[in-house]
Amino acid sequence: MTPIPAIVWGVSLVATLLPLVIACPLFVSIILMLTGGKLPARATTLLVGAGMGLCALFAVISAYSFLTGPDSLGALHVVLWNWMQVGNFTAQIALSLDRLSLVMMLVVSCVGFLILVYACAYMYDDPDIARFFAYMTLFVASMLLLVLASDLLAVFVGWEGVGLCSYLLIGFWYGEQANAVAARKAFVVTRVGDALFLLGMLLMATAVGSLDIPTLLAVGPHAPSTTLTLGMFLLLGGAMAKSAQVPLQTWLPDAMAGPTPVSALIHAATMVTAGVYLLARLHGLFVLTPAAMLACAVVGFVTILLAAGSALVQTDIKRILAYSTMSQLGYMYLALGCGAWHAAMFHLVTHAFFKALLFMAAGSIILRVHHEQDIFKMGGLRKDMPWVFTAFLIGSAALAGLPLITAGYFSKELILGSAYEVSPIFWAGALFGAFLTSIYIFRCVFIVFWGGHRTHAHGRSGMAMALPMAILSVLAIAGGWMEMPDAIANVHIFSNLLSPVLGALPQEHGTSLLIVGSLVPIAGVTIAWTLWRPRDVAPTPAESPAIATLRADWGFDTLYDRIFVRPFMVLAHLNRRDFIDRFYDLIAALTQGSGQAIARLQSGQVRRYAGWIAAGTVAALCLAV
Amino acid sequence: MNIVLELYGLIAIGATALAITRTIPVHGLLYLVVSLLALACMFDELGAPFAAMLEIIVYAGAIIVLFVFVVMMINLGQPDQLREKGWFAGGAWIGPGVIAALLMGLLVYGTQRSTMAVGTAGTPIGPQQVGLTLYGPYILTVELSSFLLLAGLVSAYHIGRRIGGKS
Amino acid sequence: MMMFALPALVLIPFLGGFAAWIAGLRGATRPAWAVSLVTLILMLLVLVNVTLASLSAGTGGWFAHFSMPWIPLLGINLRFDLDGLGLVMLWLNALISFPCALLSARNVSERAGLFHFLLLSTIAGINGVFMATDLFLFFFFWELMLLPLFGIILIWGDAGRQRAVLKFFLFTQGSGLLMLLAILGLVIVNAQRTSVITFDYFLLSQTAMITPVAGVLMLGFFLAFAVKLPMVPFHAWLPDTYAASPAAASILLSGVLAKTGGYGMIRFVVMLFPGPAAHLAPVAMTLGVVGILYCAWLAVAQSDIKRLIAYSSISHLGFILLGVFSGTRIGMEGAIAQMVAHGLSTGALFVIAGLLEDRLGTRDMAKMGGLWPAMPQFSAFAMFFAAASLGLPGLGNFVGEFLVLMGTWQVSHTMTFFAAAGLVLSSVYSLTMMLRVFFGPRRSEASSPLGALSVPHVAVLGVAALLLLALGVYPQPVLNLSVPASPHSVSYAQEQAQ
Amino acid sequence: MNAADPNGALIVAVILFSLGALGVLVRRNLLFMLMSTEVMLNAACLAFIAAGNRWHLADGQVMFIMIVAFAAAESAVGLAIILRMHAAGRATLDADTGNRLGG
């Protein structure tokens, strides 16, 4: 019998609102797609604002009522319908809300809302604004699905959905060939990870019989450990590609080709952290596979350093931020690898705040200096745009992790502490990364905002851009106060929130680590000041082959190009006509040739014909002998 | 063994070999007549006097004469003879020679293995016996053979007739 | 009523085709077009009727039956039976045939009547293939459905069609003859066992055979279907043929005709020879994987958009092979879902390619580029179907590919790994196509005004998109319905006995 | 009269048959080719007569008569064709040259 899809509309408010959280942006997107750009810009922005506002509102309400509700420590399950059911395999489209997904949902919807408001102003004059927001809202919907879905396969829908939107948005200004190429690159590289993710799911589904995350977490530990390890490695591979971790990081810097709000939303605040979120959700399984965890930590560790090194020599403001994103994601992976789920999630949240802020500020700058992105062509913007300067400074401080006053400080300290727990090498490397971070971001700050004018800024950032920046500035500072080490203040709001899901916060460490961790950013800022403080001569980027390599992502791009892309393409072009086809042509030619030969027997000379008859007879007589 | 039969056979073979190698058609035809006469003698030896007579009368007498007529009508001259000679140059013989030799070898090999007992042979099958058989069980084939000849007649008549502008 | 519905599904399009031909004799395009459309709608109504009746019969069995003697002396009957698989395939055929008829108006300006006759005859033949359960009848339709297509491609095709069509025909007919051998071999073996000459699928399925014989016979069927599907290395006919075909033919070819191969694999290889098929499975699956990767790789290098889609199509069809031969229920279901989804998505891509060729006068992607602003709506559709084709979750193709991979995983991890690598490559060629055609700066050659999409186009593409979306988010009805019925189905045997 | 040996006659027939075949293969003159086919027919006649002798049956001679009838008809038609071709303008009796059909 045809099973009737089990649409269980929850009786509770949360269960009703949760699908709506996803549906709001989705509907906006569909409306924008169907109207096909015929809506005026104002209507579009209003629609987007309303849709996203509702989305964020629903998210907040449902979060509130969940936390105050009866099962706030557990999870709330909303089954929408049976997706597919073949044999004993079932996949459902179901949403589940627990404290982890709640945090992520809030980040996505609220930060998303802010960025979209900002984008309304940023993109107002673009003729394709409707398309832009169609993609953006679709992205938010996909991201929310990724966050809320209860079944890994449904997570994968969101996972690929955000990938597609990312592709579409990177290539939003498709008129430039380079943008479209960058978009394709981003999609294909993350697709490598997606394939690994898919394989991991197949493995888990076969081993466990379901992809439902609660079931996975419950039944998964009983699976053979090799299976589990392999599965975790595969999922880690998928997560890494999405989060632009070494060695699958090459797409992220190129992804800056998209409009800046895109970079803020997708390539800083939300999508790239999906991997972190996924691993955190599966931490129950992850923790059982030390090899995968170690690999995760190493990947994070390497990425921190490589990306920070690259960021140090970039000239494009957005690329600096892109590398910094990679580097910061590296911290999260390091934390995950070290089993510090809280730390990873906390850094995820604070990073979302300050990196979105940085991108918005950078976007404002770019918009006001005629789409100039080279920092060496800017300068002295401090006076032209004081508010943007302030916002950027706050973001930079948080990124650098200036002690006490920034959100980044607290989240980073949490990671450093847990890294030290696992290995001092991790700790030292991460610390060095933090040092580099403060250098490169303040290099950017000093070059862009101090010194003489090298470009002319115009206009003002409107309210729609300023307000989100202001809110995020506050969050970039105050967000950290949710969770403080005992040495400073006994505030554990964040870890308490997540503990029911992620387990208790591990033991804290002495203050010595904390002090070292606090001094390093300050040292970095000082060095940056000595190197790039305003001088009479305009600063120029240092040039040497080594630096060029560093700037080009340590040569990863070239390497991949040489060993993967080019051989693949060259061979494909060589074989464009398909050698198998040629083989059939050969057969055809043989047929034709033998036909010619046989036809040539008919020389028209009757003697020869008779000769063949006689020869045939002789041959047949030979059979008889 | 019958020496006479062998002798006639040798004559027939020799004459035939000469007949097919002549350059002048009339010479060839004359050797063919010799061959046919030798064959007729063989028929007689084999106890078929009626067939021997027919061989001489119809074959040598009628068919070969037909050939002679045609040779006369076509009237081939000296150049043709020279050309015929040229065609016999060495290489032309190899292929046909090999095939014919193989054919002969295989068939002789086959017939040699046959142990043909001489049954009631020796008593000739005279014209009367042939006549009775021909007009007895085979009467219908006689009837049919008339249509064979009719077909040959009509064909030859039509082909030989001039049609079109030249007439 | 149900009794005659099955032959009606063959006869209606065929007779309708005749009517269209007659209607088009005067030279006007419109009447033939209208007759053709009415015929298709009529066919659809019958199909709806059959479906409704079938749904009440539950899933997994045989729904409808028709039988009539044809050549009684040889045990050949006009026998049709319908199961879920057949029903789903019929639906696919019906759905794909609409765009072929609807969108033909533009390309086919002369001899429209003939065109519709040939088109509808092909459709009738395909319907027959999906229902025939007499092996001779099946073979008859199998060969018959190609003939009108031959005419369509030859008369309305592009440059190079002669070579392509010959290649197509030689491949399919040659392999078809192998299948004929196998059919007759099966019949003779059965006749030797039971001393009854019959071509009946159900009776033949009970033939007890020693393994080598069964294996050889199965191979005959397998090769015929492998060529039609096509499986690497028998794919060489496909790109040429697709490229040279007029839009309607390439839609039909890629959308349905290739699926007859997959259908045959299920019904006549796996179901009829379960044992030998299991032995063949590793080879077939390996070739499936090779096809997925090799043709995806070739697709990347193509500059002709139709060839690109053609190679991508072969690549996707590798999944069908993989699923069918995985020997798992889930893989089989996946293969069926993949057939439906691939039919829709590739069909739509060919609609798009045809339209591009129509508007730009070229299929060379080097001469396209930057078309999005000129035709945004159209480009959005293209993006959608490209996404479907690269297996975006939420769209139909993903369901098929995922289930196939899942089925394969239970058999071989290595193969699954390589097949999944095909997903990466599919994103490469799909996005390369988007990049070269729609993105980037505008090429001067393509600067002619392109105009908006016509209503039929929007309708066709929209319906295809909706169906893909529906299949992607709620594939369960199709998965439930499309369960292929076993020839040994108990309930059916009982019904026959009555 | 001695008993004739049909076996020896058969060998003579075989040799004659091969000679006829050789003639057809080696000669380019149509007239000689026609003659050679007559030789082959003769060989068959001889074989029939010899076989008739072996089994003491008149059937062999009956067949001989039929063959002679056929040979006469065939050579008549053949010669007619040669004459007609000659008259229609074929220059020589060479079978190898002047062919219009073939290829």
Added chain:
Amino acid sequence: MSFSFLPNAVLVLCLGSLVQLAAISWRRHVARDAVLCVIVLLASLASIMLPTFLIMTGSLPLFSSDSWGSYAGALIILSVIAIVLMSRHGAISADPSVNSEYFILLTLATLGGVAMTCAVNVISFFLGLETLSLSLLGLIAFRNERLDAGEAAMKYLLLSGVASATLIFGFALIFAETGSLRFAMPDLSHLPEPMIGTMGVILVLTGMFFKLSAVPFHLWLADVLEGTTIPVASLVAVTSKIALFAAMLRYFSSVNLGVPSAQVNEILIVAVLSMLGGNLMAVVQTDLRRLLAGSSIAHVGYLLVAFLSPQPFGVASAAFYLAAYAISTLGVFAIMNGVLPQGRDIREWHGLFRRKPAAALAMSIMLISLAGIPPAVGFFAKFYIVAAGVSAHQILLLFVLILSSTIGLFYYLRLILIMLTPAPEGYVSRAELSMPTPANATLIAVLACATLVLGIVPGALVDRSQGIVVTPVPIPVHSTIP
């Protein structure tokens, strides 16, 4: 009890030819002679159904009256009727006033063919065969002012002379070994020395293969088809082959061809060579008639597959295939004759669909039938043959059959393709489209309908062909003198 009789059809044809002769000797009138010819043929066709008129008891059996003979005889007569219908007076000869002989020769050829199919004695077979050959000679050279026709006739004459001589030499060897003129392959295992018998059979096969134009004895066919007129070409390609194949089947009906032996191996090899050779040869031809010659050779190969397969499918499938082959090949020739008589070069056929759609459609149906694609009759015929082959486990032959029919598809389809496409640039057409005569048009229509109807509803013909049996040739009471 043994009895001798003349088959009705032979008798009617004999009388008919005499009537025709008498009519001519009275006054020449071409149209009347054509009609007379058709009447004679129809009468002989009708007479096949009737009981035998003329029976002579107590004599040697010369003819058989089994269903195989009747079926093949009917096919022969029908094909000749078709040939008469497609004969146009202007085309048969330069001077239509002499065409009366043409019809007599056709009657005589039919007579020979029908006699062959019924013959159970070497002498009657030989006479039938040579009557057919001599009539064919006259017909081939009928346009005797043409060098082409003369050359074709000459080639046919010489080669058929060689083949006939070989054939009767073979009979002579068998006669020498067995003492019997029974027209049936001798049971070699009962001979003291089977080799000479085997050699005899092989020589007989040479003669038969020559007339059937099986590879490597096939070389004359293309030249003859090219050199003569279209109706005569179809007579050569269809009628004479049916007659010979029917006789050959009868000759070998008494032995089991499933047992390997020299002659079975020869037939097998020849079948393989014919299928491949004929098709390969046809692939490269640019002259339509030579192409059809290749096709015809290939079809002989297919027939030999049926030939080598035992009952029940063997004879039935051969019977069906002969009919299918006759219908389709005659159809092609009839269309050539009616629409493009000068269309030797296949490029002349470009764009026929545009210029003469009905004819092009009919031509396509015929070609599809020859290629063996449904819904034409050739499809079922090939199916039947393959069934026969499968039931006889002729694996090698079947694979060759499949391979060669795939090659064959190529040129049949290329022809259709040519008719669908306009002529290439720069090709100057020399052939003119002509309007088929009403008789020819009717013939084309009938053949096209037959191709389709028999293709879709082959049941009736299958029933007919399944009922066909070749009665074994009776062992005669020796022709002792009464």
